């Protein structure tokens with residue numbers, strides 16, 4: 001899978017091996033993973049394994065996170081993308097993680113809207129889903145500002161830090177989409 005999405009301020013494109021340092025900045029920032037089913041790592045080796053698995057998925061025509069850059073400066077600001085594609089039912093799951101110094105600028109909303117547009121208009125996807133851990137207020141806001149509807153609350157869905165947490169399930173279907 002090799003999609004490139006450009007919005008007014010952002011470019012989303014496949015990771016390359018050149019982004020290892022950037023990936024490690026993201027993976028080692030505890031603030032990024034606070035409301036996530038994943039945990040931060042201090043080991044560069046873990047970040048390398050992650051990046052290699054993403055590149056392997058691209059090679060096997062599977063989708064995964066892609067690298068997100070500012071158009072003006074080329075700075076890496078995080079990752080976003082289609083994480084899985086259910087071919088039979090024509091639905092996808094999306095995700096996004098930004099380095100915390102770039103939060104609060106509307107970037108996540110901008111790229112999710114870009115992914116939605118591309119998914120419905122170009123890929124002819126029927127339904128897009130996203131999951132958000134309880135407490136992640138800003139992520140829920142991103143989805144709601146982008147047109148997602150909260151469809152459910154998955155109780156005790158994930159076991160993190162010795163406790164079960166609830167996860168919100170969001171969806172947007174083609175009929176909800178307004179260009």
Ligand SMILES: CC(C)(COP(=O)(O)OP(=O)(O)OC[C@H]1O[C@@H](n2cnc3c(N)ncnc32)[C@H](O)[C@@H]1OP(=O)(O)O)[C@@H](O)C(=O)NCCC(=O)NCCS
Nearest residue numbers: 032096097098103104105106107108109132137138139141
């Ligand atoms: C979630 C995340 C991607 C949001 O990125 P972002 O670029 O800051 O998002 P945006 O600026 O597009 O929108 C965030 C919204 O949440 C709001 N917000 C942020 N913190 C908030 C809080 N504690 N309470 C209420 N609203 C909050 C912002 O004000 C903004 O809304 P507004 O535009 O109406 O003012 C970013 O915080 C992040 O990467 N977090 C860590 C990883 C993560 O949680 N990923 C998502 C997993 S589901």
